[in-house]
Amino acid sequence: MSAPSRPRELAFRFVGPIIGVVIGVGVVGAVTALSGSRLLPPGLLIGVLAGAAVVALGATAVGLLIGRRIVGDRLEVALRVPDARWRHGRLEADADRSTFHPYVWQVRIPTGEREELGPTAIRPDAPRRPALRTIWSLNPQTRIVTLETARGPVEVAALPSRLELLRQRLAAGRASGPGA
Incomplete structure (x- = not known):
């Protein structure tokens, strides 16, 4: 088994958390934009949070698969x-x-x-x-x-x-x- 290239591994390790922060800020921004100055109805808030959780779980699974492919079984x-x-x-x-x-x-x-x-x-x-x-x-x-x-x-x-x-x-x- 050949060793993975170091620049790809380092890029994956630094870019992964950055993408997570960008997605998190995007969700918070979307909720803030939807609510404006009024309170959100509880159903909408629960729906947004559930959707964010599903996206986060999916992104975690994809990240693990990509990480295993880049980093390998070390x-x-x-x-x-x-x-x-x-x-x-x-x-x-x-x-x-x-x-x-x-x-x-x-x-x-x-x-x-x-x-x-x-x-x-x-x-x-x-x-x-x-x-x-x-x-x-x-x-x-x-x-x-x-x-x-x-x-x-x-x-x-x-x-x-x-x-x-x-x-x-x-x-x-x-x-x-x-x-x-």
Whole structure:
């Protein structure tokens, strides 16, 4: 799977909220224009709000579909070398090569240099929950696993569904490797 182009992803991330604000201001402007200086009848107000809710739900569904197509099915993780700080970002992984793209804070906009981790394998020990003291940097629902990389052991915290996807990608990389 090829990585999405960064300018398209950044444009999508910045333009999406702007479109939402424009639609919201438009709805408020339409309600204000319809009412003039008199009060709106409750039925009309409820109808406008229901219509806005339907448009918002439809726009959310379309936005999610477009976002998935632009951004792809990526592995969003927190990564750290043992006993260091957690850094959030995107992990592109297979058995031959893994790359970590750090995010700006936790805004999901890739920044900085990509870190090549080299060949990667998950240690067989069971995933563990994050410590309570890390609640400000890690989602309590994440699980932590240790990856063996060319740079040494690296801890990765991700939601269980993302860890399963990571395992599948690593297994697919080994199955299609030169020894298969």
